[in-house]
Amino acid sequence: MTGTVLTTRRVDAYHALTLVAPGIAEHLRPGHFVAVAVGGPRSSMLTRRSFSVHDVKPDYGGTVELVFTVRGPGTSWLADRRARDTLDVVGPLGRPFPLPRDPVNCVLVGGDYGSATLFGLADALQRRGCRVDFVIGAESAERVFGALRARRMGETTTLTTEDGSLGMRGRVTDVLPGVIADVRADVVYACGPMETLRGVTAVAIEFDIPVQVSVEEAMACGFGVCMTCVLPVIGEDGITRMVRACVEGPVFRGERVRFEDVGTIPFDAAGAPGAPSASTSPASPGGGGGPRNVS
Numbered sequence: 001m002t003g004t005v006l007t008t009r010r011v012d013a014y015h016a017l018t019l020v021a022p023g024i025a026e027h028l029r030p031g032h033f034v035a036v037a038v039g040g041p042r043s044s045m046l047t048r049r050s051f052s053v054h055d056v057k058p059d060y061g062g063t064v065e066l067v068f069t070v071r072g073p074g075t076s077w078l079a080d081r082r083a084r085d086t087l088d089v090v091g092p093l094g095r096p097f098p099l100p101r102d103p104v105n106c107v108l109v110g111g112d113y114g115s116a117t118l119f120g121l122a123d124a125l126q127r128r129g130c131r132v133d134f135v136i137g138a139e140s141a142e143r144v145f146g147a148l149r150a151r152r153m154g155e156t157t158t159l160t161t162e163d164g165s166l167g168m169r170g171r172v173t174d175v176l177p178g179v180i181a182d183v184r185a186d187v188v189y190a191c192g193p194m195e196t197l198r199g200v201t202a203v204a205i206e207f208d209i210p211v212q213v214s215v216e217e218a219m220a221c222g223f224g225v226c227m228t229c230v231l232p233v234i235g236e237d238g239i240t241r242m243v244r245a246c247v248e249g250p251v252f253r254g255e256r257v258r259f260e261d262v263g264t265i266p267f268d269a270a271g272a273p274g275a276p277s278a279s280t281s282p283a284s285p286g287g288g289g290g291p292r293n294v295s
Contacts, residue, residue: 005085012142015079018065024091025062030121031251034091035222038074047220049074054116067116093222094250103129104186109200110136111192113145133183141166173199201254211254217245232258240269
């Protein structure tokens with residue numbers, strides 16, 4: 001659809017853009033993402049840029065807010081948009097976060113602007129009677145997104161920065177074990193850089209609790225055609241398949257993502273040379289995170 005820019009603003013190191021997009025806002029669930037055309041109708045930048053959604057509001061028939069960082073010409077062009085500009089946007093895309101049937105204790109972990117997608121999730125969890133605790137971190141204070149909102153929403157909020165400029169010095173994975181133990185967490189949800197998701201998953205496995213991760217993979221089309229966002233995921237039948245983060249994800253069960261093999265095709269993946277014969281269609285990889293901004 002064609003969406004109209006309502007507002008743009010800077011949030012520390014990031015840009016936040018609110019778009020009037022009624023049809024998308026109506027159907028969007030926490031963990032979904034949108035794909036935006038950049039550069040204008042005469043641009044040589046043909047591929048869309050995919051973004052997680054920070055906020056959805058009923059204003060003007062429905063608005064969505066995107067949070068992103070400038071990484072190249074595409075996101076730089078998007079950062080220059082102003083109120084009343086129009087954007088070509090497709091969404092909602094992907095599989096959202098699964099929600100528990102009964103009230104449980106949930107720890108939400110965000111790295112960098114990956115925490116932006118967690119607030120809609122927190123709201124949905126709290127409406128189901130769940131307890132929500134936040135762990136949010138980044139390299140420095142200006143790259144921590146949503147600290148104040150997390151403190152308002154969560155039972156507890158633990159902040160970390162690698163340089164010690166805000167909260168505790170270190171990474172989210174350094175404090176996560178203590179938070180899980182203190183709040184007696186039943187499930188972990190996470191969105192952020194892949195290395196962060198790998199560490200969060202390892203901690204959740206150690207505590208033997210489920211973990212849902214929204215992966216950051218570069219997505220050019222957003223709906224499964226270009227195959228730029230494939231990653232190895234273990235299906236319920238135990239067979240590894242190369243699945244599309246934009247269609248089968250971006251939310252997966254963390255323990256099923258082969259983080260150590262992301263960026264490669266494992267030798268034992270279905271369809272790989274010498275791999276055991278198996279169907280190449282996805283077999284419930286699990287999960288529904290955000291998609292990574294390409295340039």
